[in-house]
Amino acid sequence: MSRPHAGPPESDPAILTRAIESLLTEKGLIDPKALDAMVDTYENKIGPRNGAKVVARAWVDPGYKARLLADATAAIKELGFSGLQGEDMVVVENTADVHNVLVCTLCSCYPWPTLGLPPNWYKAAPYRARVVADPRGVLKEFGLEVPETTEIRTWDTTAELRYLVLPQRPAGTENLSEEQLADLVTRDSMIGVGLAKAARGETRA
């Protein structure tokens, strides 16, 4: 890796990264081009738009939704999403009575094939510590007020099993296409710290 000589000094982790990568490259143990491809895949190809397609399909196709809730891994694979960190999936459905939210208290486990890599707050200490003890308060920090009458279920993801939230379909979207519906599905709504967006012209509940 080359870097310009001007500019601020590199941070310690940046230097350590370069030291490890350059040693392993010299020894022929890794190929920097393979690293480039991996970065590109997770920056540009695998992300929450995949999960949004799963959710939109479940909203328009009751048969698919039933399969998704019964065997999420297989149903998600039907749409072409599988593999690393999505080998065993469970989908949890939000309803008027139950709101689901995901966490990995021990580290950072997250469903990569459907959501991509987790945001930093998901991997950081404050969220991991607090969402299991005070989920309602944590959701307020994301601007989400869950009614007192709605039960909140927090799901602690493990290295083997990954969850995905099936958010509620917004009101007034009966005439939207599957593709238009997918545009309403946000990453945060599939983690459970947000809701799907309201249809254009509708006010958000």
Next chain:
Amino acid sequence: MNGIHDLGGMHGLGPINPPASEPVFREPWEGRAFAMFAGTFVFCGYTVDEFRHEIEKMDPAHYLEAPYYAHWLEAFKACLIKYGHITSDELDARIKLIASGGQ
């Protein structure tokens, strides 16, 4: 192991402050560190559980303060040295060289 990583229910860690948006990798080194997991897993010989255990053995203060992918760097370092792919001397020398602008 009941260590600092077992954060569920802990108090006093501050607000979450989720940004409206952020890039997948906030700095280029984060992307390189992420990609090296797949790159090293292929040849190194460690298991995912072993990798995570190395993270869990980090100094607690460093664990809480360091950016996420710095956790991975600590695990790479430990596993690569343990399995004999690099030595801590050559790593230290390379870090010094890079920090002094030599590479």
